[in-house]
Amino acid sequence: FLYILSTGTKVSQCRERFQRFGATINRYFAIMLEKVSRMVIDLIAPGAIDDTHIVTILPPNEQIPDIGRKGVPTQNVMTMCDFNVFHIYYGWMGRTGT
DSSP states (O other), X not given: OHHHHHHOOOHHHHHHHHTOOHHHHHHHHHHHHHXXXXXXXXXXXXXXXXXXXXXXXXXXXXXXXXXXXXXXXXXXXXXXXXXXXXXXXXEEEEOOOO
C-alpha cells in the first residue's frame, strides 16, 4: 500500500517486484485504503476556511503596496473555525497589492 502511494507504480510493477498476483495486490490495497479512509474521520476535524481583508493603519510611505481594491490599505488574513464558530487558526496570507 505504502509502496504504491509513495512511488505511484502500477499493479503490474508491484506484481513483478513483490512476486504476488495482481488480484492479491488489489485486494490488500483496497483493504488498506478503506482503513485509512476511516482514520481520516477521527483525525481531520470538519470546519470552514476563509480569508478576509482587514483594514490596516500604516505610515504613508508603506501604504502603496498594501492598497486593496477599495482604495484603503488592507491585510489579507486567513481564519479557520469549526462548526461551533470556535476559531482554531489565524494566519497571515501576504500582501494584497501589486
